[in-house]
Amino acid sequence: MSKIIGHEDNLNAIRVLIKKHKKNDRIFSYIGLFVIGSLAIALLVLFLDLVIDGYPKMNLEFFSNFPSRKPEGAGILSAWVGSALVLIVTFFVAVPMGVASGIYLEEYAKKGWFADLIEINVANLAGVPSIIYGLLALGLFVYEFGLGQSILTAGLTLSLLMLPIVIVATREAIRAIPVHIREAAYAVGATKWQVTLHHVLQYAMGGVLTGIIIGMARAIGETAPVITIGALTFIAFLPPTPVTDVAPFINFAWLEAGFTVLPIQMFNWISRPEHAFHINAAATGAVIIILTLLMNGIAIKLRYSIRKKIKW
Amino acid sequence: MAKKNPKISRALAKNIRRNFVERLIEIALMLSGLIAVLITFGIVFILVTESLPFFEAVSLKEFLTSTVWTPNFEKKNYGILPLVSGTLTITGIALIVAVPLGTITAVYLSEFASHKIRETIKPVLELLVGVPTVVFGYFALLLVTPILQKIYPDLPTFNMLGPGIVMGVMIVPYIASVAEDAMRAVPMSMREGAYAMGATRFQTAVSVVMPAATSGIVAAYILAVSRGIGETMIVAIAAGQQPNFTFNPVESAATITAYIVSVALGDLEHGGIGYQSIFAAGIVLFIMTLSLNILGQWTRKKFTERY
Structure with a gap:
């Protein structure tokens, strides 16, 4: 009991x-x-x-005015044009190189010390602080190569930052493609490059695109490396237009022009003591945030929809 | 003889060209692959060569042990310690904020959240990682510091506390996503074993999943430290750019990164000692972040090998 x-x-x-x-x-x-x-x-x-x-600053004039000593009339014309032109350079450098490296590492490289060496370097580059890239660019592009504080230098610098992102995205996208896709192409006599270009890359395109968008979004907001190469904070002129109405219709003089970009313009306005400039900084910040969130949002959406759609 | 089989020989010729093109493409791809190695070598090469003249003018002993960094004074002094102290203090504050919040977020997402909640929160975390740091700098200087000044009126406009806290918030998603990956990689069978013994979710999370994922979680912290040390714009905007040998969070100070920015904003005289000093500071920064990154990746790898 x-x-x-x-x-x-x-x-x-x-x-x-x-x-x-x-x-x-x-x-x-x-x-x-x-x-x-x-x-x-x-x-x-x-x-x-x-x-x-x-x-209060979010109006058309803000986008069509140059920065000025008077906060009321100041705008971000030179900054957004600068950002756009720098991004064009970044895109055309980082995308081909990043995709090519990714393809090499996944499809071509044989396992061994050489592939390991590249792999370790890519992993480490992704963790290097952005300002170190700025120092590299200052020493190498600005002085060693004599490119000066130009749009070309800034574009190259940001492409260094974007490169690891594109490489990693490309590799992940390629890795997800099953072997039988490749085997089917080989079976009808395609060469390795034909298999890669016509099949692997086609299926990987969504993932690669995601990486490119995320990389570009990061490049828009990057400030430190662009300041380090010595970009000017006060620019009240536009670079020469890339497209002209006389033959050959395209000129490359803009590559050598001085410039400023959106985040530097924002940084400059934050550093002023007057409150009126802080309003300008907030408006610029809102523009940057909306741009980057939009791009990242598209990229994430894209990734999720790919994950859902593809069933091998 | 050769005329007898023209088709085959033509096909062969085509084959040779085909192989040649294939080879060319492979070499081109390999060269692109090499670019990553070249960039690393470029970084080391530029940092070393540009700062060599600096170390001829300033002894390594002074550089590493002096507690005064006054490149703009008449009597120039180059001791890196004030910049290191600023860097470590701000990173420390950031970690005090980010480690508990990041870990709780990771445990919640990995062990408690339903599938639907996780699928909603993860993309939002990814979005936050994409927010440019200059924007966080704006928040630190014009929003967080004024609020802190209401609580603690003696706080100067430029201080290490505000940017430290903001940096912590910035790092949370980063810790959360790496730590969550580590915890999700713990095999389900281990959790089931714990549940079978009658453990609750919380007990399982704390005494089974977290110990099993320790190295992954530690790796997340290490990588977060590295990010904090390399972070530039938040501190350049909100911590002041005056080198100050202190670990007191309510004082203003400069970090290594903020110093580089402040010199770059001025007129850079190529080959001057001011120009060289930012490369010397850059070496210190590069060594700190590189060793942390290698350590972090190594711990993370050790973890994935175990299961």
Whole structure:
């Protein structure tokens, strides 16, 4: 009899214990939700603050005016044109090189020290602080190659930053393609390059594109390396237009022109003591944020839809 | 003889050309692959050659042990310690914010969240990683510091606390995603074993999953330190650009990265000692981040090998 009572006591003790631990479970899931929720709210508040502060400046004139000493009339014309031109250079350098490296590492390289060497370097480059790329560009592009503080230099610098992103994205996209796709192409007599170009790359295109968009979004917001190469913070002129109405219709003089980019313009305005300039900075920040979030959003959406669509 | 089989010989000729083109393409691809190696060598080469004259003027002992960094004064002093102290203090504050928040987020996402919640939150975290740091710098200087000044009125406009906190928030998604990957890689059978013994989710997470994923979680922290050390714009904007040998978060200070930016913003005289000094600072930064990255990748790899 006493034994059974003891048994009852044990059961009760266990019930209490289970209840306590279950409570811990619930408490932690509330903590988790609270942490994530407050982070999300904090960031939302920050971005709203940026948009609200910058709202009075959000008009067409802001995009069509040069920066000026008077905060009211100042705009970001030279900055967004500069950003766009720099990105063109970055795109045309980083994309072919990054995709080619990715293809080489996944499709061509034989396992061994050489492939390992490249792989280790790519992994490390992704972790190098962006300002170090700025120092490399300052020493190499600006002075060693004599390219000066030009759009070309900035474009090359940002392409160094973008390269690891494109390489990694290309490799991941290629790795997901099953071998039988390649084998089918080989079976009808295609060469390795034909297999790669006509089949592997076609299927990998979505993933590669995702990497390119994310890389470009990062390049838009990068500030430190572009400051390091000595980009000017006050530019009140536009580079020569890339497209002309006389033959040969395209000129490359803009590559050598001085420039500024959106994040540098923002940095410059933050550093001024007057509040009016801070409003300009907020508006520029809102433009940058909207651009990068939009691009990243498209890239993430793209990745998820690929993951859903492809069934080998 | 040759006339008898013209088709085959033509096909062969075509084959030779085909093979040649294939070979050319392979070489071109290999050269593109080499670019990553070249960039690494380029970084080391430029940092070393551009700062060599600096180390002729300033002894390595002074550089590493002096606590005064005054490149703009008449009596120039080049001791890297004030820049290192600023870098470490701000990174430390960032970690105090980011490690608990990042870890909780990772545990929640990996062990508690339903599939639907996870699929919603993960892309949002990825989005946050893409926010440019200059924008975070704006928040640190014009939003977070003024709020902190209401709590602690003596806080100067430029301080290490504000940028440290903002940097911490910036790093949270980074820690969360690496740590979550590590925890998700722990085999389901281990969790099931714990559940079978009557453990709750929380008990399983803390005593089974986290210990099994330790190296992956530690790797996340190490990589986060490396990011903090290399972060530039937040500190350049909000921490002030005055080198100051202190670990006190409510003082203003400069980091290695902020110093490089402040010199680059001025007139750079190519070959001057100011120009060379940013490369010397760059070497220190590069060595710090590179060793952390290698350590982080190594710990992470050790983890994946175990299962």
